[in-house]
Amino acid sequence: MADQKKVYADAAGFIQKFGTDKEAVTERDVNGGTVKDFTIKAIGSQKLIRVSVFDEFDVEIPEDAFIAVEGVFTKREVNGVTYNNITASKLAVDGVTYRKAARNVVNRQDDAAGSSDDDGPGF
Numbered sequence: 001m002a003d004q005k006k007v008y009a010d011a012a013g014f015i016q017k018f019g020t021d022k023e024a025v026t027e028r029d030v031n032g033g034t035v036k037d038f039t040i041k042a043i044g045s046q047k048l049i050r051v052s053v054f055d056e057f058d059v060e061i062p063e064d065a066f067i068a069v070e071g072v073f074t075k076r077e078v079n080g081v082t083y084n085n086i087t088a089s090k091l092a093v094d095g096v097t098y099r100k101a102a103r104n105v106v107n108r109q110d111d112a113a114g115s116s117d118d119d120g121p122g123f
Helices: none
Strands: 007-014 026-030 033-041 048-054 066-078 081-093 096-099
Touching: 007 048, 007 081, 033 066
Parallel strands: 048 081
Antiparallel strands: 007 033, 007 066, 026 033, 033 048, 066 081, 081 096
């Protein structure tokens, strides 16, 4: 399996609600923790971005909140549709900033330089 460098991105926008019978913010269990998922419409591009917030963030997320998020960006294509996703490492909800709880992280030498040939996700 090839070692791929993580791409980080930031985005901001209001949480989107799709239909009256669906929750705007959902929760799921992952490895004994809770992950909150929601979709924002990015300011500027108007692209939809799915945001995942792990339980290291101790935050309630109202369904009509304005979100600013930074984190690992992934994109996938399914049947001609592009899905943009950010897993939060920094998060602001209605102007209040939240940070993940401290944890031990080891950086690889080549990531420490911070150089990249990638211009980012382009949304």
